[in-house]
Amino acid sequence: MQDQGIPANTAETRKGRHPKSLYVLFLVEMWERFAYYLMVGILLLYLIDDKTGGKGLTEKMGADIVGSFIALVYLTPFIGGLLADRYLGYIKSIFIGGTLMALGYFGLALPGNTALYVSLCLIIVGNGFFKPNISTILGNIYNREDLKPLKDNAYNIFYMGINIGALVCNFVAAYLRNKYGWGYAFSAAGVGLIIGLIILASSLKNVREGEIKKEKRPEDMPIGKIFGYVFLPAIIAAVIGWIVPTMLFGTTIMGSKSNDAFIFACLPIIAFYVSLYIGAKGQDKKGIGSLLFIFAISIIFWTIYNQNSTGLTLWAQKHTDRTVSPAGEKIAGSLGFMQTVSDSPRLVNKVDQYFVDIKDNAAIAGPAGNGNVKLVDGNIVDKNTRVVQVMGPDPYFNNVPKSEWPEKGNEKLANTELFQSINPLFIIILTPLLVLLFSFLRNRNKEPSTAAKFGMALFISGLSALVMVFAIMSVNSVYLEKTSPYWLWGTYFVFTISELLLSPIGLSLVSKLAPARLTALLMGGWFLSTSIGGKIAGVMTSFWDDFTDKKVFFLILVISAFIGGILIFSRLKSLNTIVKDKTGSA
Known part of the structure; x- marks a missing residue:
């Protein structure tokens, strides 16, 4: 362990080249993100699937679980960053986190709801140890004076590795x-993560330069107090959020008990970050204050970002034309990228005294007095295995005229999750172009400041949601017609530009402005904003059917993003000054 972060390959860094450690971390993160995005890309589809071995939950329940998972998976970096800063160190934390996540991915392949929830918990905890600390190691490596000018570009390259996996x-x-x-799909995620850990283990000599020991200071709060002041109140607040709203109002505040519990639990953690700002002094106070402001605004961005796994997944599944040309079907089919959907009966929207209301046509038994009925192979049957309720067509046919249903009862379509590869594809294409553009502008002293990039990103992310408004307007009714897949290509293209301006730069900004002893902890704060954004995305999607005019759903995102951009630019001058004072450049 080196305490000054001096790279072993100093000859390379003197020439302005990136050190080997960047490419090691690039590969490790690529495989870790391969695993995560494989799992999260199909999680909602798996939960609501009632035809091919999925859980058969309603869309509302599925969106609630996915939103909660995304929220928690980015909330735990607060804990993992804290333990790495104070006790475990960054490399050890990465191995702990990676092992837990791999176990979780393999566990998702096991049958039963217990295995599902235990596995999701393992992934949530594991991500808390892994995610903030690999980013912190990269930031530590690039804190050297001769590498600081390359820091933003390093995070862009690192971010491209993430998206190759995705x-x-x-x-x-x-x-x-x-x-x-x-x-088998979930198990592949576990295999990918193990490959990443093997790469890291075989290249430790290249990354140990980022394992910088932080000096303890008298003003640092002991971890025992943090658990007493933050986590215990968070647990109590979560219990209150789960119980009290329904007791007082007869209903939940945010649509489900899990949503209420999460929002309540966040309040003590947010209060802790505010206390860091209040207790800080001088440049530390300015840096922490700027980061908290950025974190708050970033929630809007992450809400739009996480539509990828929630709202836009449903849009791709139910409202997008996924048919493929005969030539494309032959190629994609031979590669196994086409799925079969059927117009054979599926659960109809009819309810009797034994079942809960199923307005989104997904199959879930809601026993209300008859313990002899259950869900078997997608049908609700009685104790004699006689079908009580039959099944309706696949959701894809909900807005396809019956006259256009396939003659043989089955149709080959592109898999829904393939649309989630559009965003990382554009990132891989656009990242080198953006790096070249900013290098060109930097050489002429015209590169936008980091804060300006944030503001631009908010506006552009709002424009990506506006593309979906136009998609809805392109058809007479989204309930009667499919929209062109090119609208999803368009919204992902626009959003990718905003993502490249904000997401990798955000990691860089935390490493620039955070006090050295709090770097990983404030990385956790960055992921906390991602967490809250993911939860809001899940909450919005759980009300998907309540938005009879889908334009309203996306216009909420448009307006919120524009407001966030305005707020960033309203403080642009002060933000630029703080960054310059802290780092020597804006």
């Missing part, structure tokens, strides 16, 4: 779930 994983998921089933 691009490839959806094709692997489609092939495995089509050919062998959901369990």
Whole structure:
């Protein structure tokens, strides 16, 4: 362990080249993100699937689970960053987190709801140890004076590695779930993560330069107090959020008990970050204050970002034309990227005294007095295995005229999750172009400041949601017609530009402005904003059917993003000054 972060390959850094450690971390993160995005890309589809071995939940329940998972998976970096800063160190934390996540991915292949929830918990905890600390190691390496000018570009390159994994994983998921089933797809995620850990273990000499020991200071709050002041109140607040709203109002505040519990639990953690600002002094106070402001605004961006796994997944599944040309079908079919959907009966929207209301046509038994009925192979049957309720067509046919249904009762379509590869594809294409553009502008002293990039990103992310408004307007009714897949290509293209301006730069900004002893902890704060945004995305999607005019759903995102951009630019001058004072450049 080196305490000054001096790279072993100083000859390379003197020439302005990136050190080997960047490419090691690039590969490790690529495989870790391959695993994560494979899993999260099919999670909602798996939960609501009632035809091919999925859980058969309603869309509302599925969106609630996915939103809660995304929220928690980005909330735990607060804990993992804290433990790494104070006790474990960054490399050890990465191995702990990676091992837990791999176990979780393999666990998702096991049958039963217990295995599902235990596995999701393992992934949530594991991500908390892994995610903030690999980013912190990269930031530590680039804190050297001769590497600081390359820091933003390093995070862009690092971010491209993330998206290579995110691009490839959806094709692997489609092939495995089509050919062998959901369990094989989830297991592939576990294999990918193990590959990443092997790469890290074999290249430790290149990354140890980022394992910088932080000096303890008298003003640092002991971890025991943090658990007493933050986590215990968070647990109590979560219990209150789960119980009290329904007791007082007869209903939940945010649509479900889990949503209320999460929002309540966040309040003590947010209060802790505010206390860091209040207790800080001088440049530390300015840096922490700027980061908290950025974190708050970033919630809007992450809400739009996480539509990828929630709202836009439903849009791709139910409202997008997924048919493929005969030539394309032959190629995609041979590669295993086409799924079969059927117009054979599926659960109809009819309810009797034994079942809960199922307005989104997904199959879930809601026993209200008859313990002899259950869900078997997608049908609700009685104790004599006689079908009590039959099934309706696949959701894809909900807005396809019956006259256009396939003659043989089945149709080959592109897998829904393949659309989630559009965003990482554009990132891989656009990242080198953006790096070259900013290098060109930087050489002429015209590069936008980091804060300006944030403001631009908010506006552009709002424009990506506006593309979906035009998609809805392109048809007479989204309930009667499919929209062109090119609208999803368009919204992902526009959003990718905003993502490249904000997401990798955000990691860089935390490493620039955070006090050295709090770097990983404030990385956790950055992921906390991602967490809240993911939860809001899940909450919005759980009300998907309540938006009879889908334009309203996306216009909420447009307006919120524009407001966030305005707020950033209203403080642009002060933000630029703080960054310059802290780092020597804006």
